[in-house]
Amino acid sequence: MxxxxxxxxxxxxxxxxxxxxxxxxxxxxxxxxxxxxxxxxxxxxxxxxxxxxxxxxxxxxxxxxxxxxxxxxxxxxxxxxxxxxRGLDFTLAQQILAAGLIDSTIDAHIYTVDELYIYNISPSDQAYMAERGVTYTLLTQPDIAFLADADIMKVIFETSDDDLRLAIKAAVCAQVGDQVEVTFSSQRYVEFNKKGTxxxxxxxxxxxxxxxxxxxxxxxxxxxxxxxxxxxxxxxxxxxxxxxxxxxxxxxxxxxxxxxxxxxxxxxxxxxxxx
The missing domain is CATH 3.40.50.1000 (HAD superfamily/HAD-like)
Structure with a gap:
């Protein structure tokens, strides 16, 4: 049973x-x-x-x-x-964020264990977050130095363009190699966790x-x-x-x-x- x-x-x-x-x-x-x-x-x-x-x-x-x-x-x-x-090393999180922002239309989410920060949020992602009642803090710059001592869970990127999500994956993996676990979700996100997570x-x-x-x-x-x-x-x-x-x-x-x-x-x- x-x-x-x-x-x-x-x-x-x-x-x-x-x-x-x-x-x-x-x-x-x-x-x-x-x-x-x-x-x-x-x-x-x-x-x-x-x-x-x-x-x-x-x-x-x-x-x-x-x-x-x-x-x-x-x-x-x-x-x-x-x-x-099972969080990301801070330096690795920084590398993922920098490598994944390959296009001005892409937005990025950085999750700590108890907070969500979003940079360059798109209108569609804003609507998606509101529909699901997700609270977050907007970042005006793709700079997460203030999270150096935080427990960062994952970094993800949002775009409705299938090819662009694949390009983000390629760009991040080219930068950080096999240090990450890569997945896709909701036909809009490409997600990066610590390898083995x-x-x-x-x-x-x-x-x-x-x-x-x-x-x-x-x-x-x-x-x-x-x-x-x-x-x-x-x-x-x-x-x-x-x-x-x-x-x-x-x-x-x-x-x-x-x-x-x-x-x-x-x-x-x-x-x-x-x-």
């Missing part, structure tokens, strides 16, 4: 407009009431997940968790206690802390930053709207999209039906 689900948020658990399908809420609450662990596993900050946790009745709950920043932080919901982090590694670390094995874990997602956790889990699930690369590595593909309650579909079939 599965004991934990790690779930991506945007385009997986959440509807396209950032809301959550009521079917997902009902299924998650029923599973958690029976002792199941439901763990958002997201590229976002754990702070931005708090309204969602309130909807799911997981807010400030002991022994329930959030994995943030593509696996760079594991946080217990009670008092937002940070359990572990990903949603799959974090899911494995959390499962081990809880005394579970990966065979006890369901992972569900839609985009390339979800591949590591889908491959690692005992049951790796791609939602119906997932990109082809995710569907190719999944054990199961849902009939429903993110807008139709795909997470509820999986919980109903693999968790709630066994209770």
């Amino acid at each position: 599965y004991k934990m689900m790690v779930s991506d948020l945007d385009e997986t658990l959440l509807n396209d407009d950032g809301t959550i399908n009521p079917k997902n809420v009902t299924a998650i609450q029923a599973a958690v009431a029976a002792g199941f662990k439901f763990v958002p596993n997201t590229g976002r900050s754990f702070k931005s997940v708090q309204p969602l946790l309130k909807q799911l009745a997981l807010y400030n709950c002991p022994a329930q968790y959030v994995i943030s920043y593509n696996g760079a932080a594991i946080v217990e919901n009670r008092n937002n206690q940070v359990i572990s982090t 990903n949603k799959g590694q974090a899911a494995s670390d959390l499962a081990q802390q809880l005394g579970f094995t990966l065979t006890d874990v369901i992972a569900i997602g839609d985009n390339s930053n979800d591949i590591a956790m889908i491959k690692a889990a005992g049951l790796g699930v791609a939602v119906a709207n997932a990109i082809p690369a995710v569907k190719a590595v999944a054990d199961h593909i849902t009939h429903l999209t993110n807008n139709e309650g795909a997470v509820a579909e999986v919980l109903t079939e693999y968790v709630l039906s066994n209770q």
Whole structure:
């Protein structure tokens, strides 16, 4: 019997407009009431997940968790206690930021363990952040010297141009080599974490802390930053709207999209039906 689900948020658990399908809420609450662990596993900050946790009745709950920043932080919901982090070296973060700004249309996000800073935010990204209730501080210059002593989780770049995202990846990797883990998300972001940091590694670390094995874990997602956790889990699930690369590595593909309650579909079939 599965004991934990790690779930991506945007385009997986959440509807396209950032809301959550009521079917997902009902299924998650029923599973958690029976002792199941439901763990958002997201590229976002754990702070931005708090309204969602309130909807799911997981807010400030002991022994329930959030994995943030593509696996760079594991946080217990009670008092937002940070359990572990896998941050970027400051010099590496600086190099990534400088190398990735290859075009004046690109904006950059720098995440510390508890803050988000954005340089050159685009109108579309501003709307995306507002829709999801994400708070941030704007930078007027691409200078992060003031974060020299901070715990930097990841650096990401936003553009809706597919070719430009690939060019950013190439430019950064040419500068820093294999020191980074590179993923894509939401058809708009290219993301850089410390090498070895990903949603799959974090899911494995959390499962081990809880005394579970990966065979006890369901992972569900839609985009390339979800591949590591889908491959690692005992049951790796791609939602119906997932990109082809995710569907190719999944054990199961849902009939429903993110807008139709795909997470509820999986919980109903693999968790709630066994209770």
